[in-house]
Amino acid sequence: MKTRTLRLTLYLAAFLSWQIPSQAQWVQTNGPCGGAVQELVVSGTNIFAGTWGGGVYLSTNNGESWTATGLTGKIIDGLAVNETGVFAGTWGGGVYLSTDNGINWTPVNAGSDDPYWTNTDVLCLAINDTNLFAGTWRGGLFHMTNNGTSWDAVYIRGVGGDVRTLTAYDSYLFAGTQGNGVYLSTSNGINWKRANSGLTSHNVFSFAVSSNGKGGIDLFAGTDDGVFLSTNNGTNWIPVNNGLRNRDVSSLAFRGIYLFAATDSGVFRTANKGASWTYANTGISTMGVGPLAVTETNIIAGTGEGVFLSNNNGTNWTASNAGLTNISIPVLAVSGTNLFAGTTGHGIFSSTDDGTSWVEVNNGIPKTDVTAIAASGMNIFAGFRWDGVFMSTNYGASWTEVNTGLTNIYVEDLAVSGTNLFAGTYGGGVFLSTNNGTSWTEVNSGLTENYIYSLAASGSDLFAGTGFWNQGSVFRTTNRGTSWTEVDSGLSIPTNVLSIKVSGINIFAVTGYGNHGNALPSYEGVYLSTNNGINWSPVIDGLNNTVIQCLEIFGPNLFAGTDSGVFLSADNGTSWTQINEGLNYYNINTLVVSGNHLFAGAGDGGVWRRPLSEMITNVESPSQKPTNFSLEQNYPNPFNPATTIAFHLPASSFVTLKVFNTAGQEIASLVDRQLPAGNHRTKWNASGVPSGIYFYRIQAETYSETKKLVLMR
Numbered sequence: 001m002k003t004r005t006l007r008l009t010l011y012l013a014a015f016l017s018w019q020i021p022s023q024a025q026w027v028q029t030n031g032p033c034g035g036a037v038q039e040l041v042v043s044g045t046n047i048f049a050g051t052w053g054g055g056v057y058l059s060t061n062n063g064e065s066w067t068a069t070g071l072t073g074k075i076i077d078g079l080a081v082n083e084t085g086v087f088a089g090t091w092g093g094g095v096y097l098s099t100d101n102g103i104n105w106t107p108v109n110a111g112s113d114d115p116y117w118t119n120t121d122v123l124c125l126a127i128n129d130t131n132l133f134a135g136t137w138r139g140g141l142f143h144m145t146n147n148g149t150s151w152d153a154v155y156i157r158g159v160g161g162d163v164r165t166l167t168a169y170d171s172y173l174f175a176g177t178q179g180n181g182v183y184l185s186t187s188n189g190i191n192w193k194r195a196n197s198g199l200t201s202h203n204v205f206s207f208a209v210s211s212n213g214k215g216g217i218d219l220f221a222g223t224d225d226g227v228f229l230s231t232n233n234g235t236n237w238i239p240v241n242n243g244l245r246n247r248d249v250s251s252l253a254f255r256g257i258y259l260f261a262a263t264d265s266g267v268f269r270t271a272n273k274g275a276s277w278t279y280a281n282t283g284i285s286t287m288g289v290g291p292l293a294v295t296e297t298n299i300i301a302g303t304g305e306g307v308f309l310s311n312n313n314g315t316n317w318t319a320s321n322a323g324l325t326n327i328s329i330p331v332l333a334v335s336g337t338n339l340f341a342g343t344t345g346h347g348i349f350s351s352t353d354d355g356t357s358w359v360e361v362n363n364g365i366p367k368t369d370v371t372a373i374a375a376s377g378m379n380i381f382a383g384f385r386w387d388g389v390f391m392s393t394n395y396g397a398s399w400t401e402v403n404t405g406l407t408n409i410y411v412e413d414l415a416v417s418g419t420n421l422f423a424g425t426y427g428g429g430v431f432l433s434t435n436n437g438t439s440w441t442e443v444n445s446g447l448t449e450n451y452i453y454s455l456a457a458s459g460s461d462l463f464a465g466t467g468f469w470n471q472g473s474v475f476r477t478t479n480r481g482t483s484w485t486e487v488d489s490g491l492s493i494p495t496n497v498l499s500i501k502v503s504g505i506n507i508f509a510v511t512g513y514g515n516h517g518n519a520l521p522s523y524e525g526v527y528l529s530t531n532n533g534i535n536w537s538p539v540i541d542g543l544n545n546t547v548i549q550c551l552e553i554f555g556p557n558l559f560a561g562t563d564s565g566v567f568l569s570a571d572n573g574t575s576w577t578q579i580n581e582g583l584n585y586y587n588i589n590t591l592v593v594s595g596n597h598l599f600a601g602a603g604d605g606g607v608w609r610r611p612l613s614e615m616i617t618n619v620e621s622p623s624q625k626p627t628n629f630s631l632e633q634n635y636p637n638p639f640n641p642a643t644t645i646a647f648h649l650p651a652s653s654f655v656t657l658k659v660f661n662t663a664g665q666e667i668a669s670l671v672d673r674q675l676p677a678g679n680h681r682t683k684w685n686a687s688g689v690p691s692g693i694y695f696y697r698i699q700a701e702t703y704s705e706t707k708k709l710v711l712m713r
Contacts, residue, residue: 025614026582026600028068028325029355029607032341035326037302040293041079041086046101047293048086049302050076053604054326056088058102063300063309066323069102072584072605078125080132087132089122095134108144126166128173131188135163141175143189167207169217172233176204182221184234195234201225208252208259218273220259222249227261227274240274253292255299258313262289267301269314280314305346305367329601332592333373335380336632337646337681338395339594341607342370348382350396352635352644352681354597355609359636361396374414376421378633379436383411389423391437395635402437415455417462420480424452430464432481443481449473456500458507461532463487465509467496474500474509476533487533503553505530506572508539510548526551526560528573539573552591552598557616559598561588566600568615579615583608595679626650626679629703634696638712639686645670645696646681653677653700659684659709660695667694686711 039050047059048069055071056079071088078089085099087108094109121137133143141163162178175183175192181202184195196202199221206222212231219230221237226247228237241247246265253260261268266281267289284301291302301308306321331342339351347362348370365382372383380392382399388409390399403409408428415422421433429444430452444450449466456463462481466472473488474497491497492511499510507529525548527536547563560567565580566588580586585605592599598615600608626648634643645657657671667689670682684696691713697706
């Protein structure tokens with residue numbers, strides 16, 4: 001999908017100082033950082049970024065770090081500023097105004113009786129003197145003159161098509177449309193005429209204006225057939241594309257003598273009004289670049305992977321996403337002390353400190369949509385939409401594709417049962433690997449639905465939730481998929497079974513209606529079976545009118561992630577209580593318990609964390625107590641200069657954990673004390689220690705184990 005962009009308007013404005021809201025029980029973790037940036041606008045020392053589903057972010061330090069301001073959950077396609085404040089155009093919600101740098105937002109959609117304006121999709125905004133113009137999708141152009149009090153009900157029907165970009169210069173107002181080219185008004189939008197002579201494409205996505213040094217202007221238009229220049233206010237256009245290898249131009253911006261063009265292949269630059277272009281994309285890790293903005297020292301590019309900065313006119317770029325956490329998280333998983341976040345379009349991130357910091361772990365995997373993550377001993381498996389399964393043996397430091405025999409690589413879910421790894425695919429049924437993904441075998445006998453949404457293992461049983469055009473059900477196998485039996489008595493049919501979770505004899509299933517990719521769970525969406533799926537009963541009291549998207553089990557407690565936040569049941573779903581205090585993003589895709597926290601992955605809202613002790617009384621779950629002594633491989637490995645070592649104690653023990661060199665000399669003593677039963681981790685900072693191979697050894701009661709680590713500077 002083309003990123004919708006518009007002409008960036010620069011105003012110097014006096015604003016109130018930025019204040020960070022106080023935290024409540026739920027806390028957003030420090031990442032993963034990135035996400036799609038739709039729009040950028042500069043106002044003095046403030047830079048505002050409109051995002052896809054994450055609302056508006058603010059930077060007060062030239063784009064080096066960002067803070068969420070508001071409109072969370074909304075798609076922001078237009079931003080404009082004047083002395084009154086910041087205006088934000090949204091997809092499906094019209095226009096909002098903030099007069100305090102984004103701390104508070106107010107809808108300013110009153111005044112127009114035109115049916116196109118109600119909940120309209122705003123694609124761009126522009127300010128000309130006291131007039132605010134809003135370009136819309138399929139609705140033409142609207143304007144108001146009273147700084148947001150009301151729109152004057154003037155729907156400018158002279159402009160046809162979707163209005164994708166607007167720019168104003170003196171008495172000239174230009175509108176770029178999808179399909180109808182350029183329109184020009186010299187009457188402040190009252191009358192319009194088309195200005196397309198010379199344009200070979202009528203899909204116009206951006207404008208840039210500069211003085212020609214002769215009292216006039218050079219007007220540039222970015223289209224899906226390159227850049228065009230008009231020196232006579234749009235009367236005629238000429239193409240200026242020499243060296244512009246990609247002509248799908250989404251944004252244009254001037255900085256000094258340089259004109260920058262953002263395309264699907266990155267950024268290009270010209271210093272001679274488009275007579276020749278050079279590629280200026282070094283450091284930008286993604287090809288698709290959308291909005292561009294200019295400050296006194298930097299040029300800023302918004303992409304599908306966040307923000308990139310250049311302080312040398314595009315010669316080099318650096319990612320600058322600290323605090324920009326509008327990534328969609330469909331998958332969270334835990335392996336030992338490692339928390340993994342699978343994203344939509346950004347690959348996988350890992351945290352070893354409860355989300356305080358995150359590291360991108362995409363070496364060897366595509367940065368596409370992650371659908372599932374599962375751990376089996378030291379092995380981590382990741383499932384992808386369209387890319388199959390990948391395996392890591394070093395906590396994500398590197399990955400290897402393991403798709404031999406997997407004839408359908410549209411993977412929806414993964415499940416581990418003993419030494420067996422199962423992959424549920426969309427359209428290909430279930431596949432089994434008994435050798436850590438080295439090879440796969442189709443196991444679909446009796447499985448009448450091959451569109452698998454979810455898998456869950458319970459002892460020797462494996463359950464599969466299926467669905468295609470509301471024709472799904474639950475199936476069970478007791479012999480590793482050799483044969484399947486449908487077990488759906490009591491389920492509301494037709495439906496799709498989107499998620500299955502198992503806790504002892506309790507099996508929970510989330511159901512929903514809708515086509516794949518738009519599965520809208522019914523309001524009866526959670527069912528419970530206590531007899532291996534033979535019978536099901538709804539458990540929804542307190543979940544009425546919510547879209548249930550995921551479940552997580554911790555001891556006797558059941559958590560549900562919904563489009564209305566997080567709910568808790570302490571009685572196997574008989575009743576539910578909403579637990580959203582401090583949660584700003586209510587669209588919850590995934591939940592997982594790690595350590596003493598519940599983590600929530602939000603749609604376009606990153607990862608959130610809340611202590612279990614705030615929600616339940618019995619934090620220690622029997623399933624979390626280790627049953628054996630074990631020592632994990634350090635992570636990262638190789639490392640420089642610090643690494644984390646995790647170990648597990650089934651009982652209270654006196655523990656020593658020491659590091660030795662290859663000559664057997666002790667280098668560091670990390671642990672030397674009595675520790676309680678549970679999961680533990682410690683960090684070794686090897687600053688001052690030379691590069692090389694080292695060994696770490698744990699001694700706990702009669703248990704002893706040694707592993708190798710590599711310090712590489």
